[in-house]
Amino acid sequence: MLDFSSKAPKIVCPSQSKGHIQVIFGPMFSGKTTELIRRVKKYQIANHKCMIVRYPHNSRNKERGVSENDVHDLNVVSMTTLSELKNETENCSVVAVDEAQFFPDVVIVAEELANDGKIVIIAALDGTYLRQGFSNILQLIPLAESVLKLNSVCMICFEDASYTKRIGSETEVEVIGGKDKYMAVCRSCHNSTSPLPQNSKHQSPCKVTTIQQATQIC
Numbered sequence: 572m573l574d575f576s577s578k579a580p581k582i583v584c585p586s587q588s589k590g591h592i593q594v595i596f597g598p599m600f601s602g603k604t605t606e607l608i609r610r611v612k613k614y615q616i617a618n619h620k621c622m623i624v625r626y627p628h629n630s631r632n633k634e635r636g637v638s639e640n641d642v643h644d645l646n647v648v649s650m651t652t653l654s655e656l657k658n659e660t661e662n663c664s665v666v667a668v669d670e671a672q673f674f675p676d677v678v679i680v681a682e683e684l685a686n687d688g689k690i691v692i693i694a695a696l697d698g699t700y701l702r703q704g705f706s707n708i709l710q711l712i713p714l715a716e717s718v719l720k721l722n723s724v725c726m727i728c729f730e731d732a733s734y735t736k737r738i739g740s741e742t743e744v745e746v747i748g749g750k751d752k753y754m755a756v757c758r759s760c761h762n763s764t765s766p767l768p769q770n771s772k773h774q775s776p777c778k779v780t781t782i783q784q785a786t787q788i789c
């Protein structure tokens with residue numbers, strides 16, 4: 572019988588040749604955080620020491636379909652600027668940043684961490700509700716080894732959705748909210764000036780199911 576007991580894998584150390592940046596972006600409700608957690612768990616199974624960084628003012632994790640169960644076995648920290656990370660990541664080989672558009676220093680810190688041999692996973696909105704790019708996230712594209720744009724489901728016409736539309740009348744770029752303030756929409760529904768549907772449950776039953784599924788993930 573084979574005996575693997577003496578061959579327990581050691582914790583993976585950061586290696587300068589392995590450091591790289593992965594970017595996951597897309598509109599709200601497109602599964603970015605779910606994909607980030609999936610990747611972190613994959614590395615954790617392979618004995619990487621991982622850390623997830625969250626923005627503290629974002630209280631809508633439950634609504635986004637991210638339960639504490641999803642992250643209970645992961646090392647999660649909250650901070651407002653990533654420069655606070657320096658000492659905490661010393662022994663980590665994987666650093667994942669959720670909602671990275673909120674961190675003004677994400678470009679410089681992600682590059683430093685990757686050059687230091689760490690696998691850096693970034694999940695972020697690529698554009699505002701006006702379809703204007705978040706400059707810090709767009710600057711990451713030429714620095715990253717891999718980039719993935721996820722789609723959601725348009726909450727008006729149920730086609731693929733690549734954009735976020737604000738439901739309220741606020742004009743500031745940073746208004747934190749969930750489905751009370753935003754919807755995922757396709758190109759034509761984003762451009763449409765028609766009034767937004769007051770209650771999507773008036774749609775056909777099969778489409779209501781699609782809406783509920785779409786709002787469970789972000």
Ligand SMILES: [Zn+2]
Nearest residue numbers: 725728757760
């Ligand atoms: Zn649409």
